[in-house]
Amino acid sequence: MKRIRWLLPALYILFVLLPIYWLLNMSFKTTNEILGSFTLWPGHITLENYRTILTDATWYTGYLNSLAYVLMNTVISVSLALPAAYAFSRYRFMGDKHLFFWLLSNRMAPPAVFALPFFQLYSAIGLFDTHIAVALAHCLFNIPLAVWILEGFMSGVPRELDETAFVDGYPFWRFFIRIFIPTIAAGIGVAAFFCFMFSWVELLLAKTLTAVVAKPIAAVMTRTASTSGYELGLLAAAGALTIIPGAFVIYFVRNYIAKGFALGRV
């Protein structure tokens, strides 16, 4: 029993890696080789697909645009969610429970429902095709999630910490920034991870709210279908490159995920 325990995770990881391997495999082939024959690895490795993406501005600005609005969104979501989560975890106020459920209910709103109204709303206030528009729109589902996660972590911190600090004469904001935030650093890491993740992977709203200037990489990728047939090699390379920022983020928060989750209720 003990011996074969590692088998299930190992098989699952194999299953996770197979499609990724196939994507990488294709990204190193020319489109002709992909369509010409079925091979488990590239006959002769070509970096042409990657070179095209990294030298053509229409391609690489897509990555920069995506990163720009994802980072903006993560900063906005986490910094606004921090005081709100503190209020929910420490204070009782009028309508708090309803407000909490209302916030969460926005996490349940399907982007498909909001795509058209969002387009009209952000056009009306003149933010269409800007990074901040996508960053703000993604707050719809990221803020509720961040509040939910942070509230869990904060409730795990003993109330005595706050009380002692206030008795010692700390003003609220000084206590909050100097003492409380470092205490729940792990929670902030986890919340930021989830905000980054959900903003990075979302496409429908990002695509609806942008045209040229702030076009995300995911929207740029649809171009390969139209230019000259279906450039599978280029598509695969572009897809493979979208994995990199995510891999970085996971690497940095891996210890937070392992230890940090457990601190709170999440």
Place this chain on the structure above:
Amino acid sequence: MSGRTPNQKAWWLVLPVVVLVAFNAVIPLMTVVNYSVQETFGDNQFFFEGVTWFEQILHSSRFHDALQRQLLFTAIILAIELPLGVAIALAMPRRGPWASVCLVLMAMPLLIPWNVVGAMWNIFALPDIGLLGHSLNALGFDYNFTRQPLSAWSTLIAMDVWHWTSLVVLLAYAGLSAIPDAFYQAAKIDGASAWAVFCYIQLPKMKRVLMIAVLLRFMDSFMIYTEAIVLTGGGPGNATSLLSIDLVKIALGQFDLGPAAAMSLIYFLIILLLSWVFYAVMTRDDPQ
């Protein structure tokens, strides 16, 4: 959320969040409500229609079919992903470098943009040049996800399991690492079987995180759009037209704003209602 001090000033702390989310949620929602009761013939002319669209949608077999497909899809992926995720989390190394390696590798699918997930599985499953499709056909299965509804469904489910089981694993793993070693030692002294440890220690301790996993997986699987549209485009025919795919077809494809808006609202209400039921059932035993 117990033992909190009453403080009405706490509203100031939640105000920024409320303003921003309300801006994003209430205005678009009111726009949808507005469309849902009107008819338009273009030129920005609108005529009040009352509940006509709602009646039409609720009685249309197209909506019923899409809803049934959606419920079936969600039920299948929940039934696969939850037990699988928990089993993987239980079998994973508890600490040490291998735990980190597992977590990092497993979290990969979660951070891949959804259209890339769809494109990736499309390439992976193509019958002629995809690893999965080619292998299945070489093994003698008649597999072609662009032609056969059954193949399309199994590919869609395999993709979702690939994409999201890791989330369940991460959450379950976090719940497991919160259990103090003393619990296991006590169980060992009592000579408890692995099954008893699972039922009486691990499962109760994981209850909260599993609730979150069920809620998140339920909501997200109900909203699945991008991956499915890139992989199968709702086809073959309408075989994999889940709710949001059908919705976007009506709203942007046919530009029937009224019916699309009415359908959006019904769709949103179904998610809200079912999530609330899940939430209520799973927190039923909690004190307060």
